[in-house]
Each structure stands twice: as structure tokens, then as C-alpha cells.
Amino acid sequence: MKNILCGAVAALALVAAAAPASAQTSELHYASPGPIPYQITNPGFFGTLAGELGVALEVGTRYRASADAPSDTETATPVVDVVFTLSGSVNKDCSFYSGNDAGARNIDFGVIGVRTGNNENVNDAFEMVGPATANIDTLTAGCNFNNNVEISKNDIRGLVNTAPGGYDTNEFQANIPYSVAANWTGVALNAQVAGSPQSLTVGTAANAGTKQQGAWRSRMDIDIVAPVVTGKGLVAGDYSGTTTLTLRAL
Structure with missing residues (x-):
């Protein structure tokens, strides 16, 4: 099976997560057609060592893809309730209209x-x-x-x-x-x-x-x-x- 693109078009899908966050891309692949064919996907330490050795000996190839973007500064809140507390006061008052001068009350x-x-x-x-x-x-x-x-x-x-x-x-x-x-x-x-x-x-x-x-x-x-x-x-x-x-x- 041939995994090396030669003279072909590779279409890259760029995706930004708007809802719950998914893991950011971190891909590392190695392959070689011979003398000992191999395919190594996201290897650990020893697999990476072997893949890099194949690249150094020019008998293998490597594919790397990584993506990074800073996370939200705070936990995302899809619904926000903001409560405004309104307040004021009214003074106690009593009123009695008793005319315009003291004479009215005599x-x-x-x-x-x-x-x-x-x-x-x-x-x-x-x-x-x-x-x-x-x-x-x-x-x-x-x-x-x-x-x-x-x-x-x-x-x-x-x-x-x-x-x-x-x-x-x-x-x-x-x-x-x-x-x-x-x-x-x-x-x-x-x-x-x-x-x-x-x-x-x-x-x-x-x-x-x-x-x-x-x-x-x-x-x-x-x-x-x-x-x-x-x-x-x-x-x-x-x-x-x-x-x-x-x-x-x-």
C-alpha cells in the first residue's frame, strides 16, 4: 500500500472547535518501502528512534503535523445570567394643608x-x-x-x-x-x-x-x-x- 503522496494534492481540513474542546493535533508518522518495510504511527521513544534512524539512513520518510492555540482564559459559559439589583428609598412623610398663613388656623x-x-x-x-x-x-x-x-x-x-x-x-x-x-x-x-x-x-x-x-x-x-x-x-x-x-x- 502506498502512503507517500507524489505529484498529488493533499487537502488539509482546518477545524476550530466552538463547542467542547477536543485534543489539539499532534501526529508523527514514519514509513519505509525497504529494505525492511515499516509504518510507525505516533511512536513512543524507541519507535521515534527507529523512525529517525530510517530517515538518517535515507531508507525511510517522516510525516509530522501539530497544531496549537491558546485555551479559553476561563471556563466557557454558554448561558450567562446577569442580575442587576435596583434600589432606592422614599422618605416617610405626612401632609396636611392648613391654609397659607397662621390666620387660617385661628x-x-x-x-x-x-x-x-x-x-x-x-x-x-x-x-x-x-x-x-x-x-x-x-x-x-x-x-x-x-x-x-x-x-x-x-x-x-x-x-x-x-x-x-x-x-x-x-x-x-x-x-x-x-x-x-x-x-x-x-x-x-x-x-x-x-x-x-x-x-x-x-x-x-x-x-x-x-x-x-x-x-x-x-x-x-x-x-x-x-x-x-x-x-x-x-x-x-x-x-x-x-x-x-x-x-x-x-
Whole structure:
């Protein structure tokens, strides 16, 4: 069998592995037609020695082919997942639009009428004619996190006359109790539901109240009512009191 190409064309197939790596080419072949014919393929030490001896004595031939290319710098990964972690923060905030200046928050009942007619029965003289009422509403109120809605009066007695002079305590009083009721649309603490009507009331005999809520935003209506004081007349003078509404993020 003739393995030596003479006057023929040898076509070399060049292959680069794109998938799992295969062994790089390393071929060493020897052959001789005589005087002792032989073929040696990829010999070890002694076979190479014999093949090289045949080449040196000019009775044999040799074929060598080798190929080399640097390997991947790292293990190839046919699928790569890259996870981007996005982050940011939103500050806790509560809002309540209460007008453009302090004057908007001064609620003046004006003259609180009492029975001043000289034809009034003595048991009715100087008593309140009717309830004193005030309504406050804002279209912007709420908190963007769990929060407390708090209402507190500075004095449990309500509106107080701080300079009443002397008076018969069996027949007169120098304070006017009042209640405060706030209404808005919100949700319970930690609830993730659609908003519903919420309310907080501090009665005439109470000093403060609080209600926990989840994040909410809506209009808020605040009604202040000082019911008619019965059984006693009111001492003349100036009556005042303060009510504080607090929206406090938890």
C-alpha cells in the first residue's frame, strides 16, 4: 500500500472547535518501502528512534503535523445570567394643608350668645342660646407609611375663661366643653386594602384620642361642636382653647 503522496494534492481540513474542546493535533508518522518495510504511527521513544534512524539512513520518510492555540482564559459559559439589583428609598412623610398663613388656623366663634333678656326665667338667664360649631376641611391630608392620627386639647375643660372674676359656682361656670370629630378615607394599620371611611372623635369629657392607620391620602373634615351648656350661666369674658391634630409616621 502506498502512503507517500507524489505529484498529488493533499487537502488539509482546518477545524476550530466552538463547542467542547477536543485534543489539539499532534501526529508523527514514519514509513519505509525497504529494505525492511515499516509504518510507525505516533511512536513512543524507541519507535521515534527507529523512525529517525530510517530517515538518517535515507531508507525511510517522516510525516509530522501539530497544531496549537491558546485555551479559553476561563471556563466557557454558554448561558450567562446577569442580575442587576435596583434600589432606592422614599422618605416617610405626612401632609396636611392648613391654609397659607397662621390666620387660617385661628377659629373664632365670635360672640357666643347667652340669654340676656330681662324677661328670662332666672333658671335660664345667662345660659348659652345654642351650640357653637366650627367646621374645618382640607383636600390634602395623609401619610405615606403606617401612622398615628392624633387629636389633643390643651385643656380637658374645653374653652376656658382665664380671667372670670368671682362667681357663684352653683350658678355659673367659666368653661365651655367641646368635642372634635375628624373624618377621612384610609385603612387600618398594616392593611393592604381599598380605603374606607375612617373617623376619630374626642368627646366633650375627653382630652385626647389617637387612631393607627396604614398609608392614606384623602380630604379630611374636622367638626368642632360646643353643645349648649345647661343648668348654669356663663361668666362673661374671653374663652379660648387649642386643639392639635397630629399626623405621625411610625
